[in-house]
Amino acid sequence: MNTPLRRLSVVVIAMFVALMAAATWTQFVQASTLNADPRNVRTLYREFDNSRGPIVIAGEPVASSTAVDDAFKYQRAYANGPLFAPVTGFYSVVYGRTGIERAENDVLTGTADSLFLSRVQDLFTGRQPQGSSVELTIDPAVQQAAWDALGDQKGAVVALDPTTGAILAMVSRPSYDPNILAGHSTPAVNDAYRLLADDPTNPLINRTIEETYPPGSTFKLVDAAAALEAGMTPDTQLAAPQTLALPGSTATISNFGGEVCGPGETVSLAEALRISCNTAFAQLGMDLGDDALRAQAEAFGFDAELQVPMTVAVSRFPADPDVPQTALSAIGQYEVRATPLQMALVSAAIANGGTQMKPYLVQTVRNPDLDVIDEASPTELGRPVSAATATALRDMMIDVVANGTGKSAQISGVQVAGKTGTAQTTAEAAPHAWFTAFAPADAPRVAVAVVVENGGSLGNEATGGRVAAPIARAVIEAVLAR
Template sequence: MNTPIRRLSILIAALFTTLLVASTIVQFAQAKTLGAMASNKRSLLDSYARERGSIIVGGQAVAKSVPVQDQYRFLRTYPQNKLYAHLTGFYSYSVGAPYGLEHAADDLLSGDADQLFVRRVTDLITGRKTAGATVELTIDPKVQAAADQALGASKGAVVALDPKTGAILAMVSHPSYDPNPLASHDLTKAAKAWKTLSTDADKPYLNRAISGIYPPGSTFKVITAAAALEDGVVSDENSKVPGPAQLDLPLTTTNLPNEDGRACGPNNETTLIHALEISCNTTFGSLGLDLGGEKLRAQAAKFGFGDSLQIPMRVSTSSVPADLNAPQAAQAAIGQYDVRTTPLQMAMVAAGIGNKGSVMTPYLIQSVRSANLDIIQSAPDPVELSQAVSEQTASILTKMMVSVVDNGSGARARIAGVDVAGKTGTAQHDPGKPPHAWFISFAPAVDPKVAVAVVVEDGGVTGSEIGGGRVAAPIARAVMQAVLGR
C-alpha cells in the first residue's frame, strides 16, 4: 500500500472512531442530561405520551393525568386547584415543572426512577405502555384544609408536623395559585398564565413554608433558653435572671429595650419562666451575652439550622451568623440581627422540644406504588436528625411554653381540656413595615400529636407581642384542633 492510501485509511479509521466515541457519549454518558433539557421537546413529548403517576392525599388524587385527544395524549390536572399547589407544583409542556413534587419527584411520577427499572423491562417485553408511579403524601386533608382556611387572606405560611416521626401533616403557603392553566395544552394560554404568575409582586408561586426566609423574632427565645439550660447558665425554669427595662450592650451606645419600656420584674429581676411568658427582651439578650454567639449558633444547629434538607423538595437553609460580637449575640438571642429561618425549621424546633429533645427528619412522601399498585417504597422509618437537648431540658422548656399559653402572650392558642405549649413572636424586618407575626406550638404538651409553626407576613404590631398572640396563635390552634379532633 502506498503512503497516500495508507494515510487516507488512517484518517478514515480515526473519523469512524471519533464518530463511534461521540455517539457512545451521547447515547450513554450524556443521555440523562440531554433528556432533562427544557429545550428537548422530543423527550418532553415522549414523557407526555406516558400516563404520569398521580399524587395522592388521603386516598384522593391532588394531581393526575387524564387521557385527551391531542398529540400530548394526557393532560395533567389538579382537582383541588389552589389548596395543594405549593406541594404538587405543575407539569407544563410550555413552562416545564420548576416547582413542587412534579419536579422533585419527577423520576417517580414519569416512571424513570431506578426503583421502576424492572417494571420498565417488563413493559418492554410485554408491549405494555409504561406508566409512572403513584406518590402518596403524609398530608392529612383535614389538617391541610384547616390550615388553609385559618390562614385565610393573610400572606404567610403554616406547617404542621408529627413530632415523633417528622411526617408533614399540613403545609400551606399564601397567596397560592391554580396550577391548571399552567398545565394547559393551549400553549398561548399556558404562557400567559405563567407570565401573570411569575411577574406577580406577591410571589404566589413561592412556597413560603420551605423557601420563605424570615427573622424568627421571639420564637427564637426558646432556642436561647435551651442553650442557657444546656450550658448551665440557668438550672431550671425558676432560675433568677436579669430583666431590666433596658440592657446595656457593650461596644455600642445603643441599648436593648423591652417592648413596653418596663422592667420584667421587681429589682430588675425575674424568673426564666416568667421571662418567656412575657417575652422579656432584656432577659434573653442578657443570656445571649452570657452564652456568646457561637453557643447560640451551636444550639440552633442541633435543631437543624444550617442543614440542607430535602422533603424531597429542597428546603432553604436556616442560619445564625458566625462570628457574632457581643451586641450582635444579644440581638440574635431574641431572634433579630441576621438570624433567618423557614416556617418548617421553626416547626421542627417546636416538634423537637415536644419529642423529648429529639428532632426528627421531616418528610412528605408516605409511600410509592407502581401503576398496578404494587408497593415500591413503603412508609419510611422515622429518622432522627439530632438530639437537640436533653430530656430534662426539653421537659423544662415544655413547662415554660405551656405557661406562655396558660399565663402569657399565647392565650389565644388555648384548647379546652388540652395542655398546649407555645411561643409568640414579633419579628422586625423592613423599616417602615409592620413586623411579621409568629407562633410555634405543640399539643398535647405531654405526648404531643402535632407541632405547628405559623408566620403571618406584616401581621404584627411594632413594639408588642400582640401580633403573634392575636394573629398567628389562633391559626395554630385551628390546626392543632384539626389533628386532635377538637
C-alpha cells in the same frame, strides 16, 4: 509528509478527539442531569406520551393525568389546585416541574430504578407504560383548616407529627392554580405564568420551605435550650433591665411596649420565656456567646441542608457576629433567618423528648398494579437537646400558653405548649407575626409553626399572640379531631 501537513493532521485529529470527548461527556456523564432539568422540553414531550402517575392525598388524587386528543396525549389536572399547590407544584410543557411533580418525577413517569421490573413487564406484555402513584402524608382536613385560618393574609403554616416527622399540612398564601400552567396552549400558559411571576406577592413561592424570615422571639426557644444545656435551670435568674445598652454601640434593646420584665430588673429564665422578655434574652445571648447559640441552633437544624423531598431553604445563624449583633441574634433578629418548617422542627424536637425526626412528605409509592414499591420509614435526624432539657422547655412553653403571651392558642381540655414571636423587618414595614407550638403537651400529636407576613390584617398592631396563635390553634384542633 511535509511539516505543514503533519501539523494540520495533528490539529484535525485533536479536533476529532475533542469533539468525541464533548459528545461522550454530554451523552453519558451529563445525561441524567440534562434529563432532570425542568427546562428540557424534549424530556417533557417524551413524558407526555405516557400516563403520568397520580399524586394522592388520603386516598384521593389531587394531581392526575387523563387522555386527550392532541399532540401531548395526556392532560395534567389538579383537584383543589390552590390549596395543594405548595405541595404538588405544577407540571407544565412550557415551564417544567416544581414541587412534588419535580422531586418525584422519575417515580411519576415510571422511569425510577425501583420500577425496572415493571418496565420489563410492560415490554413483554405490550402494556402502555404508566407512572407510579405517590401518596403523601398531608391530611386534607388539617390542610384545609390551616388554609381557612390563614385566610387572605400572606404567610405560611406547616404542621407535622413530632413522633414520625410526617408533614400533615403545608400551606402557603397567596397561592395559585396549577391548572392554568398545565394547559397545552403555549400562549395561554405563557400569559398565565407571566402574571404569576410578575405578582409582587410571589404566589409561586412555597413560603413554608422556600422563604426564610427573621424568627423573632420564637428563637428564644433556642436560647433557652442552650442555657439549660449549659447547666442553668428554669429558675435561674437573668438580668432584665427595662432598656439594655449594647456594649460598643449606641444601640439599645427594649421590651415590647417598653415594659419592665420583673422587679429589681431580674427575672427567671421561665418567666422571661413566658412574657417574652427581650432584654433578658439579649443579655443571656451575650453571656452565652455566639458560639454557644450557633452550636445549639445548628443542633436544631440551622445551617444544614434538608429535603422533604423538595429542597428546603437553609435556615441561618450569622457566621461571626460581634457582641451587639449576638444580642440581636438572641432575639431572632440581625441576620438570623428561618423557614417555618425549621421552627416547627424546633418545637417537634422538644415535643419528642429531645429527638428530632426527619420531616417527609411521601408516605408510599405504588406501581400501576398498586403494589407498594417504597414506603416511608421514620428516621431520626438528631438529638438537639437532652430529655431533661426537653421536659423543662415543654413546661416553660405550657406556661407561655396558659399564662403568657400565647393565651390565644388555648384549647379547652388540652395542654398546648407554644412560643410567640414578633419579628421586625424594615423601618417601613410592619413586623412578621410568629407562633410555634405542639399539643397535647403530655402526648404530642402535632407540632406547628405559623408566620403571618407584616402582621397580616392587623399590620403594625400585630403580635404573634394576637395574629399567629389563633391560626395554630385551629390547626391543632383539626389534628385532635381526627
